[in-house]
Amino acid sequence: MAVEPDAMDAYDNHAPNFVGVLGAMGHPSAREAIARADLCLAVGARLGQMATTGIADLLAARTLLHVGSRPPWLTAQHHVPAPSSALTPAIHQVTACLSRRRMRVAATDGPHLSHLPVPRPSRGQLSYRDFAEAISASVGAGTTVVADAGNTGSAAVHYIRTPAENGRFILALGMGGMGFSFGAGIGAMLATGKRSYVIAGDGSFLMHGLEIHTAIEYRMPITFIIVNNDGNAACSGRERLILHQANIFRHSTLAGGIGAMFSAIDARRASSVSTLRSMIEETDGDGGTHLIEVCIPNDAHPPYLPLLPAEIIEQHPTAPAVPGNDLEGYRDRD
Ligand SMILES: Cc1ncc(C[n+]2csc(CCOP(=O)(O)OP(=O)(O)O)c2C)c(N)n1
Ligand SMILES: [Mg+2]
Numbered sequence: 001m002a003v004e005p006d007a008m009d010a011y012d013n014h015a016p017n018f019v020g021v022l023g024a025m026g027h028p029s030a031r032e033a034i035a036r037a038d039l040c041l042a043v044g045a046r047l048g049q050m051a052t053t054g055i056a057d058l059l060a061a062r063t064l065l066h067v068g069s070r071p072p073w074l075t076a077q078h079h080v081p082a083p084s085s086a087l088t089p090a091i092h093q094v095t096a097c098l099s100r101r102r103m104r105v106a107a108t109d110g111p112h113l114s115h116l117p118v119p120r121p122s123r124g125q126l127s128y129r130d131f132a133e134a135i136s137a138s139v140g141a142g143t144t145v146v147a148d149a150g151n152t153g154s155a156a157v158h159y160i161r162t163p164a165e166n167g168r169f170i171l172a173l174g175m176g177g178m179g180f181s182f183g184a185g186i187g188a189m190l191a192t193g194k195r196s197y198v199i200a201g202d203g204s205f206l207m208h209g210l211e212i213h214t215a216i217e218y219r220m221p222i223t224f225i226i227v228n229n230d231g232n233a234a235c236s237g238r239e240r241l242i243l244h245q246a247n248i249f250r251h252s253t254l255a256g257g258i259g260a261m262f263s264a265i266d267a268r269r270a271s272s273v274s275t276l277r278s279m280i281e282e283t284d285g286d287g288g289t290h291l292i293e294v295c296i297p298n299d300a301h302p303p304y305l306p307l308l309p310a311e312i313i314e315q316h317p318t319a320p321a322v323p324g325n326d327l328e329g330y331r332d333r334d
Contacts (some may be wrong), residue, residue, distance in 0.1 A: 001018050002018075003020075003021055003022065004022055004023065004051040005021050005024075005173055006050075006172075006174065008021065008171065009169040009285070012162075013162045014161060015225070019033040021049040021056060021157055021158065022045075023052055023053045024054070024154075024304055024322075025050075025153075025154040025157045025303055025304050025305070026055070027115060028052070028115070028116065028316075028320075029113050031055050031320055032114075038062065039065060039098075040059060040064050041067070042064060042065070042067070042072055042076070043087055043091060044084060044087060045068070045072065046071075046072050047059070047072040048073050051110075053305055053320075054322050055057060056074065058116065060074070060075070064077055065077065065323035066078065066079045066080065067079075067080045067082050067091060068081075068082060068083065068120075069182070080094065110276065114318065115159070115303065116319055117313070117315065117316040118302070125296070126296050128151060128296060128303065131155070131276060131294045132155045134280070135160055135199065135280065136279075137154075138276075138277050138280035140194075141165040142162045142163060142164075142165045142166060142192075142258050143168075143189040143194050143195045144163070144167060144168040144169070144185070144192060144195075145160055145196070145197045145199065146169075146184045146185040146197070147171045147183040148179065148180065148200035149177070149203075149204055150201045150234035151229070151233045151234045151300075151307075152201035152227040152229075153201075154304040155227075156199045157158040157171060160199070172184070178203060179207035179208025179209065180208070182211035183208065183211050184214060185197070186197075186211065186214055186220065189215075189220050190220075195221040195223065196223075197225060197280075198223070199225050200226055201226070201233065202230070202231070202249070202252070202254060203231065205226050208251075212224055212258070212265070212289070213271070216262050216264050216265050218290065219288065220286070221287050221288065222242065222289050222290075223280065223284075225280075225294065226254050226291065227294050228251075228252065228254055228293050228294065228296070229297065229300065230248050230252075230298045231247065233298050233299075234304070234307070236248055237299070237302065241309070244278050245275060246299075253269070253293075254267075255269045256269070256292050264289070265289050265291055266290045267293070268291075269292070270294050305320065
């Protein structure tokens with residue numbers, strides 16, 4: 001089972017047959033599972049560009065069966081129209097048909113999630129993997145994780161698993177709206193009554209971050225984790241690849257600023273993985289609003305295929321080549 005990036009919580013991320021996320025910020029294990037399959041069944045997934053970056057070639061070479069209210073963007077051999085509210089009976093029909101044909105579903109013996117070969121920043125500096133895995137290990141069962149845009153968002157999708165026991169994972173790929181996570185995290189907390197974790201970059205914070213005032217005012221159990229990489233790093237990464245220069249921000253101390261502005265929020269900076277983990281665990285049960293700032297170098301590589309240098313991908317056969325990383329044509333332009 002693999003999921004699209006904006007359907008992280010459609011399947012139990014801790015299940016033994018979960019192979020990860022598809023596409024631009026996806027897992028090599030999901031790609032390998034497609035490579036081994038004769039037939040792929042897409043349920044609801046419309047297989048747009050973000051979900052198929054690096055795997056479109058493989059999917060095109062397999063029998064693709066699609067169940068959903070609208071057909072997929074990729075060509076499927078069979079499309080079974082079914083409204084979103086009636087996907088389960090449609091899947092039963094399909095699987096009954098497959099078992100009559102004696103098709104075999106490969107057995108799995110445990111979770112097989114592999115990650116993109118992302119180079120680490122220099123010693124002593126936090127990587128996207130460090131911060132996101134610390135969050136994944138610390139969030140409580142049944143809570144909601146809301147991921148914002150940019151490198152920070154791709155790291156959340158790649159390294160954080162949807163919280164166990166019907167937790168939720170929300171991502172706004174379709175809207176592409178930096179800063180959506182602040183309002184969405186507040187909404188999720190109100191809807192579920194449980195803590196939500198907002199994971200946003202400093203650029204997204206600068207767009208809509210003062211929405212945290214609502215959470216502070218109503219004493220909501222929300223943890224805002226802000227990745228401060230001194231800029232819109234998803235954009236500066238692209239600028240480095242194409243223009244050989246990058247636009248970065250002057251450094252700011254976001255936790256210090258927010259702490260000074262609002263006396264009712266506990267705002268701190270975590271400078272190591274162990275501090276980040278203990279801050280999350282410590283603050284989880286107290287019912288309050290918290291903000292944790294984590295600093296990551298602006299030029300740290302994110303787990304996002306279009307921004308990984310081609311030479312890194314080439315060394316790892318399981319990571320798919322992406323047409324977009326062949327930037328020779330762009331580099332020579334003025
Ligand atoms: C409202 C809006 N404007 C522009 C974009 C395009 N965009 C995607 S990621 C990004 C930069 C995000 O910066 P930040 O939140 O600091 O995350 P980082 O990439 O630095 O981790 C931009 C400008 C967007 N998604 N939404
Ligand atoms: Mg940033």
